[in-house]
Amino acid sequence: MKFATRFIKGLLLILIVAGQVYGQEQLSWLPTNSPQGTVFFLSSQKKHLYAGIHNHGVYRSSDLGETWERVDQGIASLMPHCMLASGKYFFVGTNHGIYRSLPDELKWERKEKGLTNSKILSLAQNGKTIFAGTNQGIFQSHDEGETWEQAKLPQPIGVSRNIYALLVTKDNNIIAGTSRGVYLSANEGNTWLLLDVGTPHDIASLATDGKVIYLGTSGDQIIETERLSFFGKGIKQTQGLSNVQALVVADSALYSGGNIKGVVKDTQKIDRELPFEGIRSIAVHDKVLFGGTLKFGVWKYALKPKKLHDIELAELGKADAQQYGMKVFPNPAPKTGDRKISYWLSSTEKVEIQVFNALGTLVYKTDLGITAPGKYDFNLGGNNNLQAGMYVCTLRIGNKLLIEKLIFSE
The missing domain is CATH 2.130.10.10 (YVTN repeat-like/Quinoprotein amine dehydrogenase)
Structure with missing residues (x-):
């Protein structure tokens, strides 16, 4: 739990400073x-x-x-x-x-x-x-x-x-x-x-x-x-x-x-x-x-959250940012509703999705395995066990890490 808490703090910081907050x-x-x-x-x-x-x-x-x-x-x-x-x-x-x-x-x-x-x-x-x-x-x-x-x-x-x-x-x-x-x-x-x-x-x-x-x-x-x-x-x-x-x-x-x-x-x-x-x-x-x-x-x-293509995250540089991406919608959405994750990649990579709550606890994980280049949609679905609040969704594409803030409403 201690490791997870520190990890989620790091994820939240990356999200705040460099994630897909898009100007907020x-x-x-x-x-x-x-x-x-x-x-x-x-x-x-x-x-x-x-x-x-x-x-x-x-x-x-x-x-x-x-x-x-x-x-x-x-x-x-x-x-x-x-x-x-x-x-x-x-x-x-x-x-x-x-x-x-x-x-x-x-x-x-x-x-x-x-x-x-x-x-x-x-x-x-x-x-x-x-x-x-x-x-x-x-x-x-x-x-x-x-x-x-x-x-x-x-x-x-x-x-x-x-x-x-x-x-x-x-x-x-x-x-x-x-x-x-x-x-x-x-x-x-x-x-x-x-x-x-x-x-x-x-x-x-x-x-x-x-x-x-x-x-x-x-x-x-x-x-x-x-x-x-x-x-x-x-x-x-x-x-x-x-x-x-x-x-x-x-x-x-x-x-x-x-x-x-x-x-x-x-x-x-x-x-x-x-x-x-x-x-x-x-x-x-x-x-x-x-x-x-x-x-x-x-x-x-x-002070100044940046868009994904403005930063280097692990080995994800400016050129890669156009080749790797993730979007979650609708967001915010009711906690029991469907939520689709769209992601794309330009080379064959191992793909994994994880969701953490604000305390750093891993509440959802799925391994999508080795994935060929292309654009994909994944339905995260609803989860009656999740409380309303803020979560962090991470999409790991090989050694690249993409992050999106999720908001669940009642």
Whole structure:
């Protein structure tokens, strides 16, 4: 059963990202196989997705969350808050300082010279300077993290000196989210302004699409502005989620995550099947949206499902996609009605059909044997033992795997 469950998760992911959904967006989230816990950060770096998970450490996945490996050798803290790829190094900020590693080795060393036993909450880079947002303000390094110096900041609006988020804009302005406002530097961190953004809440997250700057608050607002030096006039406040701790822009859409079961795409909630507790971090990796939850590890949601002929699945390339195919109809259909599977192939192959339910249980299987080239119809028929819901039908043609989502109604 465990193998079947993992297998069906893989099938569902392929279906969502690359199957014959034909332009539809996925309707619900799926859990990955990450450790359970609060996911403080998600970071997409080339072929890997990294996650910092409370009480577990730093993990990475190279297969869209199907498997995870722990990669925090040398990091003493199990509270990893943020990650940065800068030059030839990776950096991880934790409850007990900053750690640095070469990406290929992932053997971490603490870099604390100049830091004052700080909790590292955020990281960013502008040119050759690395900025660290801490519980004691902003620190910066000009020598790849070897040494750090504290920035001279104006007196905070509230009592908090926490720097919850850092962002570098396309015009090299550096923005730091803090209690009730933001710090802004337009000269590479040499001097800073403190701007009151008109909210009694913390600025918990930051993002930009290159034109608009988005500020997620610890309340229920996302503040939008095009000119940080012009707060109070023309600023737009958008209803968001409770405690907007996660923001990311992908394909011109703003994805925001917060407490109490929530991810919002622009103004539309896309939170079906998410845990009620909500989202702590969010990232896009290989066209898939990932959400780090507050209790239950990393979950995923596809951004751009593709048609079959757009992808390579096992040895099924673009040329083969015109020679191998499958269609199921009607779909959706009553669970007791007939359902026909049409499939075609251009060479003699072994053909097998399997149907899995949403839990990964194999509920139907038939071996059609060695089949000559041509187009065929197979009647899946009705099955009174199947409950209404979503299923996955797989058609294996030799070593090619085609996938179709099935919906059974009452």
